[in-house]
Amino acid sequence: MSNSRPPTIMPDDCCPPGALLREPISPAAAADMVVTLKALADPVRLQLYSAIASHAGGEACVCDISVGVDVAQSTISHHLKVLRDAGLLTSERRASWVYYKVAPGALESLSALIGSDAAVGARR
Incomplete structure (x- = not known):
């Protein structure tokens, strides 16, 4: 198992709030963000990510989040690895x-990429 994963992109590192609405993002920022967006583009991964993000205490083990997810345990583990590799999750044994x-x-980085503010909305 490799420990290499893309660095977590902080909002100010790649995209100011509403960046897509103001100007095209750079090729490097787009390449970084596409990994994140692809990881979340699967319904099971999105469901698992949401379950972890909303879990009491801000952390969860597989036994906490697998309820209601209609896939095998090995598939859940695979999806969690994809989310970790994309820099969306951290894990601790x-x-x-x-x-x-x-x-x-x-x-925050996802919100900064696709978010908008009143000034951007006012220009439309």
Whole structure:
């Protein structure tokens, strides 16, 4: 298992708020963000990510988030690896369980990319 994963992109690193609405993003920023967007483009991954992000305490183990997800445990593990590799989740092993958290800045970078502000909306 490789520990190499794309760095978490902080909002100010790639895209100011509403960046897509103001000007095209750079090729490098687009390449970084496409990894994130592809990881979330699967319904099961999006469901797992949402379950972790909304879980009490901000972290969850597989036993907490697999309820209601109609796929095999090995498939859930694969999806969680894709989310980790995309820089969307962090994980920590505790005894026989692995606990997952939303990576710091992950939601903010997505929001900064696609978000808009009143000034941008006023120009339309």
